[in-house]
Structure formats: C-alpha cells, structure tokens
Amino acid sequence: MSITYLEAIREAQARALREDPNVFIYGQDIARFGGAFKATKNLAREFPGRVLDSPISEDAMMGLAVGAAIEGMRPIVEMQFADFSSIAFNQIVNQAATHYWRTGIPCPLVVRLPSGGTAGSGPFHSQSMESLYAHYPGLIVLTPATVGDAYWMLLEAITLNDPVIFCEHKFLYYHLKADELPDERLPIGKARIVRHGKHASVVTYSAMLHESLRAADELAKLGYEIEVVDLRSIKPMDTDTILASVARTGRLLAVGEAFPWGGVTAEVVSRVVAEGFHLLDAPPKRLNARDTPIPYHPNLWAAHRPTAATIAEALRELLGF
C-alpha cells in the first residue's frame, strides 16, 4: 500500500484530530467537499463539528484561529492556495507572530499553505511564500519535501506552542509517493543530508529537493559526487548541518523555487559566507526562480523556476571554478 504526500497530510490531520480534542480545521471548502486538493477528505464526516467551512475571508479566518489558539485550542487553517495568505498577512505577521512576545500567552496554530508551482497555474496559484513569513520574528516556517516529513512534521507542528507556517508543495501532492509512512523522523529544526557527496553541496528544500537530486544524478555521470541537503525547516534554519556539509565539499549551491530577491537561498549563502568563509573553495552560488511574476504557460513556467537541468548547469559552473 502506497501513500502520497497529500495523503500523508490528510492522515496527519486525522491523527491530530483523533488524539487532541483541541484541534480543529478551518478553511474554504474543506468540510463536506474535502478541500480544493482533498487534503481534508472525509475528515468532516469522521470528526463532526471540527472541520469547518469558512467564508472567503482569509483575514478573518486567521483572526479566528488566533483567538481560538490563545484560548487553548490548536487550530489548523487551510489556505486554499499559499498565494491567498497575502490577504491574511496582517493577522499572521502582526497578530499571531507577535502574540507570545507581547503578552506571554502562546499562540499555537498551524497555517497550511499549498505552495509552489504546477504547470498552468499562473501568477496567483503558484507562489512560494516561505521567505516572506520567515522574515517575521515569532513564526516557525516548515517546508517538507518528503512523504514522511509531510506527515511527521505536520504532526509535530500541531503540538508546538507557536504559530507555524506549513508550506506544502502542490507539485508533490500527487507526484510524490512512498511505499509506506517511514518511521524515521527528524525533529523540526534539523536539516537532512539526503545524498552524501564530496565535490559540492546543494542546499535546498521542498520540491527543489527532487530537482536537485536529479541534477546530482546527472553530475554523477561526469564523476562528481554531489551532497544534497534538505533544509526541511526554513525557520529555524539548521546552520550547523549546512556548514558541516560545506566543510566536506568546499562548494555551495543554494536552490529555491521562490523569487530571487533576498529570501531563503540568500540567507543560506550569507550564513555560510559569514561563518564558514574559510571553508569555501569557490564563490557560493544561488539559483532561484526568475524575478518576474510566475507565468501561466508550461513553456514559460518550465523556464521560470529552477529545474534539474538548470541546477546541473549551475553545478557544472560551480565545479569548474
């Protein structure tokens, strides 16, 4: 029996609802309909009154979640697409993120963001928001890239006493399958070395992990052993694991699907340069999406974000320095 990334998210929510009466889910079309992506399929039937359809009001949805969280509940908010969380931005960054620091009362909630690009989705159904939210103090930002992480990290996120931005990748929803849920799990805040190597380190996360692994396969044909690090958690970021990897390889390529100005890959590079400059044998590189809105047509979209081919090309340049 196999399980997809999307089913893992559903199963994690089912388990959380089963184990903790304080958990409830709030979002658009999530009750009887089971959600735009079916991440809550059958949950409303299994857990009556705890999986609730919301009006199309992202700001109010988040405000409700904050209010419930500070009263002891553990709300999960499903944004239909990560892009629409821009409407809830105020409640996320000014209300949820500041609450514990201002008042001493924790605000335990999870915002699920169906993130990233898929062919044909265009400018408003493809965005990756992790860098934006990671910029704000008070938020934990997670970007699971595997079926196991989707399951275990979501479960752990729900138990945390802080607001968590949970960036699920829509491309992985159906494409990514595991034979079964792995028992192996790493705690939130730890990166994972997915592939060991010695010639260069690729530090990446979410769907770009899989593109990077394919690029590493390409480079292996040329005799290069590429180490691939999955950040898993954007904030906190596991600087130690990144530095240890660069110490082994001397070369760094940071890959992300988000827009290029600032952001996660810039953070990775600046941490390595600031704390591990002496470890580098070549200038570190970053690879991101292009600095334009995300195009609709698959021809343009495929050229907008990093792919295995462009990652492999960047690696060849890095190795040729």
Next chain:
Amino acid sequence: MDSHASLFQEGFHWMLLARTLEEKIAALYHAGKIVGGVYLGRGQEAFSASMALCLEKGRDIFAPLIRDQAGRMAFGEPMIDTARTYLGSALGPMRGRDGNIHRGRPSKGMPAMISHLGAMIAVVCGMLKARQFQGQSGTVGATCIGDGGTSTGAFHEAMNMASVERLPLVIAVANNQFAYSTPTDRQYGCRDLVDRAAGYGVEGYVVDGTDLEACLEVFTKAVSRARAGHGPQMVVGNLLRLCGHGAHDDGSYIPDELKATDLGRDCLKLARQRMLNKNWATLSELEMMEAEASEAVQQAVAQAQRDPLPDPAQESWQPISSTWLMETMTNSPFHTDSKRA
C-alpha cells in the same frame, strides 16, 4: 437605590476615573515623560463604560480599542496597568515590549489590541469559538471600533464571519465623526453606519453616545440578546471625539459648529448633572468622588514611576515559546547578544 441607579452610578464612577487618569497621562505626555503616543477617549467614556459594564467579568471577553480607557476599567483592568504601560514599567502587563493602548490580559478575557483596525474582531470571534468548543456556552465577546475602522476589510470579513457562525459578539461602533482628521463623509457612503448591520444579518442599534443612561440601556439589551443566542449585535453610538486623535494632535480640524451640536456634549458633564438631578449624589459627594479619583490616579502614576524600567540585558529576546527551537534560531551570524558581542 434601584439597580438602574446603581448601574448608572457605577458607570459614572468609571467615566470619572478614566477621564481623570487620561488627563494625567496627557499632562505627562506634554511634560515629555511618556515615550510614544497617547490616545484619549475624551467624550467616549459613557459609550465605552456602558459596553463593558454590561459584561460579566471573569466570564465574558472584552477587546478594547484605543478610546476605551473607561471600558477597560469597568471590565476590571487595574489603573496601574495603564500607568505602567504608558510609563514603560518592566512590571506592567506588556513589560516594555509594547506600549500605551496596546495592552491587555488575554487570560482575563481582555486581548491586547494591535494597531491594525478591525483586526481584533475576528480574534474575539475565535475566542468565542474556542469557548463553544470547550463547552462553555453563554460567553459574550465584545469589542469596539470607530467610524474609520468600519471601512477596513478586516471589519467586513469578521462581521460576516461572526454572522455565519452566529457568534455571541457585540460590537460597539463609536461614530466619533472623525478618523484621525478624516470626516465621515469621506469615510462611508451609507446613510447610517447601523445600516450595515442588516447587510451582515446582525441586529443593529443606534444610541446617543453622550447619554450614559441610553448607552446602558442599549448595551444591556444587546448583551442579553447575544447571550440568549440571537447572534451578533452591533451598537452604533453617535458622539464626538472631544480631543485630537492623540495627545500630539490638537484636533483643530473639528469645526466649532459641530462641537456646538448635541454630538459635542460632554458625556461626563451630562452624567454628573444627572447624578445631581436624580438625587443619586449630592454636590459634596461628587466632589469627594472627584478628589478620590485624583488621589487614586496620583498613587498609580507615582507607583509606576518608581518601577524598574525594562533592561535590555535582562530581556530574553525570545519571540517564540518553543525554547529548544530558539537555540537553533539564534545560531545565526545576524543574531547578536551580549554573549557573542
């Protein structure tokens, strides 16, 4: 004395205390003793105190906004919380991390407002939803907003959501005629703000916000309707802000003709006169109350001024409660603290 009279007296008491305290805070501001803004509720005390007096302390929820000093006190916020927050005491509820009206005690049913208008309404909805989940029926949640705040998307979203969920929410809309300097004809296009209630499917009321007795009556009704399961209630109080937006603003844009209308009446003076007319207090009793209010304010301010100030070396600088994750978060070249510096 009947309950009607004692409620009025209590309302007057909190109005008087709030006015006295705010006058002191404004004086401290003008003397340069307060860092940051000072926002006063002058002219809105009757409306604000009435809202809070109709709630049950220890059971209900009250999310005040910037002109609710009277309501805060009537709901049980101690005067020292105000003094400490304005004066930046390390011992206040916000410990120097936030200031002035951005204070609260969520564990006592009073969330701490953020500056973004309309944002607290949905939070109150969530608190009410939590009470429902936890099987505590009968809780009422109240919050306040002004005419300007009703123009925000957050207001519309939350009012609609409260209606969909049929939550026991009471929203007090203080139509004080100006949002900072913007008059109502540049703020909304409807005939009366209460017309919006019908659009949301909630029960709406209009009241003379300068009249304590009328305010008490309308909020008593609205709160009991909400508690009895009739869904959200919206009370629009017409009044005039008898001061600037903040202590930094002289409000010179408010026309004298408007001040001369009934809207511009001082609710505290009206209530005081009513106390005398109804023989609920003698002049000397009122003067005694006023002296006691001044004394209480002096004591609170003096105590807050003796308090320790926040110390950056003692501050945890920790924005999340998951301490083990903080250890990872601070492992960054950009995090500087005394140990690293």
